[in-house]
Amino acid sequence: MARLLMDLSPLKKYPDFRRLWMGSAFSTLGFQVTSMAVSLQIFHITGSTFAVGSVGLVAVLPLIVGGLYGGVIADARDRRLVALTVSVILWLVSVLIALQAFLHLENVWVLYGLIAVQSFVHPINQSARGAIIPKVVGLKRLPAANALNMSVNTLATTLGPMLGGFLVAAVGYGWTYAVDVVTFTVGLWALYKLPAQVPEHDGTAPARGVKAVIDGFGFVRRSPVISMTFVLDVCAMVFLFPQALFPAMAITVVGGNAAVAGLLSGTMTLGAFLGTLLSGRAVAVTRQGAALTWTYAGWTIGMLWSGVSIAWIAVATTPGTPTAWGGLASCMVGLMVAGASDAVGGIYRSTILQTAAPDTMRGRLQGLFIVTVTGGPRIGSGVMGAAGQWAGPGLALVYGAVACAASVGALSAKFPQLRAYHAPVPPETSAIDTLQTPQARTETAEIPRVPPPPAQRPDED
Numbered sequence: 001m002a003r004l005l006m007d008l009s010p011l012k013k014y015p016d017f018r019r020l021w022m023g024s025a026f027s028t029l030g031f032q033v034t035s036m037a038v039s040l041q042i043f044h045i046t047g048s049t050f051a052v053g054s055v056g057l058v059a060v061l062p063l064i065v066g067g068l069y070g071g072v073i074a075d076a077r078d079r080r081l082v083a084l085t086v087s088v089i090l091w092l093v094s095v096l097i098a099l100q101a102f103l104h105l106e107n108v109w110v111l112y113g114l115i116a117v118q119s120f121v122h123p124i125n126q127s128a129r130g131a132i133i134p135k136v137v138g139l140k141r142l143p144a145a146n147a148l149n150m151s152v153n154t155l156a157t158t159l160g161p162m163l164g165g166f167l168v169a170a171v172g173y174g175w176t177y178a179v180d181v182v183t184f185t186v187g188l189w190a191l192y193k194l195p196a197q198v199p200e201h202d203g204t205a206p207a208r209g210v211k212a213v214i215d216g217f218g219f220v221r222r223s224p225v226i227s228m229t230f231v232l233d234v235c236a237m238v239f240l241f242p243q244a245l246f247p248a249m250a251i252t253v254v255g256g257n258a259a260v261a262g263l264l265s266g267t268m269t270l271g272a273f274l275g276t277l278l279s280g281r282a283v284a285v286t287r288q289g290a291a292l293t294w295t296y297a298g299w300t301i302g303m304l305w306s307g308v309s310i311a312w313i314a315v316a317t318t319p320g321t322p323t324a325w326g327g328l329a330s331c332m333v334g335l336m337v338a339g340a341s342d343a344v345g346g347i348y349r350s351t352i353l354q355t356a357a358p359d360t361m362r363g364r365l366q367g368l369f370i371v372t373v374t375g376g377p378r379i380g381s382g383v384m385g386a387a388g389q390w391a392g393p394g395l396a397l398v399y400g401a402v403a404c405a406a407s408v409g410a411l412s413a414k415f416p417q418l419r420a421y422h423a424p425v426p427p428e429t430s431a432i433d434t435l436q437t438p439q440a441r442t443e444t445a446e447i448p449r450v451p452p453p454p455a456q457r458p459d460e461d
Helices: 011-013 015-046 051-074 078-103 107-137 144-172 175-192 209-221 223-239 243-253 256-277 288-316 322-356 359-391 393-414 432-434
Strands: none
Touching: 011 015, 011 144, 011 209, 011 288, 015 051, 015 078, 015 107, 015 243, 015 256, 051 078, 051 209, 051 243, 051 322, 051 359, 078 107, 078 175, 107 144, 107 359, 144 175, 144 256, 144 322, 175 209, 209 223, 209 322, 209 359, 223 288, 223 322, 223 359, 243 256, 243 288, 243 359, 243 393, 256 322, 288 322, 288 393, 322 359, 359 393
16 A cells, blocks of 8 residues: 555655645645636626637737746756745735725726736746756656645645635635635745756856757657647646536536535546545556656546536436535546546656756756646636537537547557657766755766657567
8 A cells, every 4th residue: 555655755755845835735735726716707707618718818928938938947047046036026916906805896808818827927927937947856766756746736636626616605705815825835945945957057148038949849840758748738637627518517517605605626636636646556557658748548538428418417417416516526526537637648648758868958947847737627628618618518528528538549559659768767876965065066966868669569569
């Protein structure tokens, strides 16, 4: 049983990682509270799932620009200073979101504008933070650190939407948004306590501007393993991200209230937390590419089950009846399966990217990673919001599951390099030694490059 549980050694061994881990937990909790409250406030103002889904569409362009150039900044400057500066900006945005609620502006365009600013700055922060982790814990404990980060983020994401829904129902939007303002200060403290995190450039000037972005894309293009981690995640999120459907599922179909919408979102992330909690064996898997591919199957099956359950409630029950609530319980089972699959896949995605890139490229790859894992769901929110308006939330999930399965299956068959990928053997030397006691890099501390995919054997099909 012990082997199934998470490896806690990064928390015990590295104080800097422990503070970052704690700060991430609190800031993610507040962010998720605000995300649910924004969805509920827009639905309250407009009564439209498309308007709720449009939050994702408004955020896409700022997120792409912020992710691409945020990675460039993180590869050229002290990553700790970059993350700290943009975190202050994010904190100010949280203050303004709370202020618009206290002033009762009731204007969706104000919310859209603030979300756009937040979406531009957020990937810069995440690019710098993600590039810091391998230097703090070293490559040997990187999978365990990623599992720990995923677990605490999913726990916060589990509690955040539920807390957001309950707080909106209990105290209103303004005080709900104020939670984000308070919790984000813990993340600021964690970054402030971190030592300088200057990227390694071996005496050469780092690339800047458009050239640096092009270099990052070139690195991804030359590695089909890395490029497939991006493409498959985009397919899964664009075709099958359900967040925009939760208000309609909870209020219109089931006959619940805002707290039920938060419960639906929290159920999916509860599954994600359980997936990471039992990730002890998952972090030891060497065929990480094949394992990552299978997690998309779990995501699709879980969402398909949830969609069928909601569609059944809509056609065969009356909102608010015990039968409708029983259908909701069935839907929640599917959401938990999908959340667990996505969380384990996230561990593999992060580890593949961080071990495959040299330190001079990590910021840009993290920027691209944030663009896909955050931009994909935001586009997916728009797609699902429009599909839900047209076909209802249940059938929207069913159609999305079919599209996701078809696209992931076709791409995996055409580009088998990801399924054939084996993780490189990590060095024994921890990067934290280089961080705390500067010294010349040795061969044991070098970042491994992605090896060419092995020849496919008949028994691997």
